[in-house]
Amino acid sequence: MRNAIVDYAIPRAKLADAKARDARYKSTEATAALVEQARRSFTDLSTTGEGGEMLLFLLAERFLQLPQILCKMDLKTDGRMHYHGADGVYAGVTDSGILKLYWGESKIYQKVASAISNCLSSLAPFLVEPEGESAERERDLVLLSDKADLSDPALTGALRRYFDRNSPLSNRVQYCGVALVGFDADFYPSDGGKAVxxxxxxxxxxxxxxxxxxxxxxxxxxxxxxxEIHFFCLPLPSAEGFRDAFLKAMGLRNES
Known part of the structure; x- marks a missing residue:
């Protein structure tokens, strides 16, 4: 996960520019700078959910082939603050040209029931609320109209049609979800133990x-x-241990 922080936290266009600059000057300076920028965008708070959010990104992009088109990390103005919105927005387009927007939500809790309940109650407003300025998804949609991070031509075309309210195709959209819940599972061996x-x-x-x-x-x-909701269940030896290991791997907490 640590090695993918630039893919997650830095917009594709900015990364492409850095790679082009490095190729031009036969250097790695611009790309290395983005690594540090990405690392600083993460919070060092012990209650952080950003490890789960980043893991959701990796699973959605690599296993579901759903590209992230809006990342909350690029919208943060303070590394210790959380962006109030979905844990990322992902997208796909059907063969018939229907745009599918997937609101992401991740929860890492000790209890599986709490993780599922809080995850879906957080996700629900983005999907079920009627259209309008007061809808939870409206802020993310406004940001998408300006900051969507796209590289696929078909997806780009579908998103442009969606935001063109004069187009008869602007209503060809389907709101979906992609969710991850992590929780303690007692079938792992205890500390120092072994299992097959x-x-x-x-x-x-x-x-x-x-x-x-x-x-x-x-x-x-x-x-x-x-x-339509894609749901990842992540049984863990310890939810708290996952957060702690993530912070250490990111260099946001000292090894002990």
Whole structure:
């Protein structure tokens, strides 16, 4: 994850400019500067959820092939402050030209039920609220109209049509979600213990049905049953340990 911080936190256009400058001067200075800029954009707060948000980015882009088109890290004015909006916006376009906007949400909690409940209650307003200036997604949509980070021609065209309110194709959009929940799982060995990876996998698959039930119940409670939502479940030895390890890996907390 640490090695992907520039991919996550720096807009593609800015990274492309840095690479072009380095190629021109046969240097790595511009790209190295972006690494430091990206690192400084992360908070050092012990309660940070940015590790989960970055992991959601990696899973969405690499496994779902959904490019991030709006990153909250580039919008922060203070490294210790959190941007109030979705944990990133991702996008895709169908063969028929329908734009699919995926609002991202990540929660890393000790309890699986709390992680699922808080994740979907945070995601729900971006999907279910009626169109209008007071909708939760409106701020992100305004930012998208100006700051969308695009590299795919088909996606660029679909997004331009969406924001052209004079176009009859501007309503060809579908709001979706992509979510990640991390939580403590008791099938990992205790500190200093060992386990066979296959046994951990088997235990996780056994627990999966329970997680699916909790997700289904919460989807119904939030009236999200009819929305397309990609959901990642991340059982962890320790949610607190994940946050601590992330801060250390980022150089935001001293090794101890």
């Amino acid at each position: 990876s296959k046994e951990i996998e088997t235990a996780a698959r056994k627990e999966l049905e329970g997680w699916r039930t909790k997700i289904g119940n919460r989807l119904s409670a939030e009236k999200l049953n009819l929305f």
